Amino acid sequence: MSSDMQQDQSNSDKTRIPKRSVILAVLITVGIVAILGCLYFGLQIMSGIALGIAMSSGGDTVLHSDPNPDNSIIVHAVSDDCGATCDCSTRIDITFGQETKKGIYRVKDACDVEIKWLDQNRFEVIDKWGETVVLDARDFENKP
Numbered sequence: 552m553s554s555d556m557q558q559d560q561s562n563s564d565k566t567r568i569p570k571r572s573v574i575l576a577v578l579i580t581v582g583i584v585a586i587l588g589c590l591y592f593g594l595q596i597m598s599g600i601a602l603g604i605a606m607s608s609g610g611d612t613v614l615h616s617d618p619n620p621d622n623s624i625i626v627h628a629v630s631d632d633c634g635a636t637c638d639c640s641t642r643i644d645i646t647f648g649q650e651t652k653k654g655i656y657r658v659k660d661a662c663d664v665e666i667k668w669l670d671q672n673r674f675e676v677i678d679k680w681g682e683t684v685v686l687d688a689r690d691f692e693n694k695p
Contacts, residue, residue: 611630612629613627615627615666616646619672623647624688626643626645627644627646628642628664628666629642639660639662640659641658641678642654642657643655643658643664643686645688645691655691656676656686661680662679664676664677664678669685672687672689673685673686
């Protein structure tokens with residue numbers, strides 16, 4: 552009987568996977584999972600960066616441009632994405648000849664505004680609630 556037990560034990564030793572091979576297989580599997588995880592999250596981060604760049608570089612839409620009575624100054628109402636805090640906002644830009652100054656005034660939570668010239672230099676910005684602010688173009692002409 553002793554020889555039968557030795558033979559059974561000998562057969563089980565042959566079918567038994569060495570501990571070293573099991574550890575190596577586990578380490579390889581963990582390594583592959585880690586690499587795939589890094590690639591996945593790296594791609595997520597890269598796509599987020601690309602989306603952010605795309606949104607920041609092309610999000611402006613000129614809604615309308617309104618020249619003063621002698622066409623020497625032009626005020627632009629520009630749709631501006633204000634992020635998660637509101638649906639949309641309108642930015643006012645102003646052009647003197649070839650130079651445009653961006654963001655001289657902003658109206659949050661308004662997707663458009665009305666521009667009404669009062670004279671050669673002063674104009675009104677009227678938002679969707681009817682609130683009005685009067686701006687003087689000369690205040691922005693020499694500012695950077």
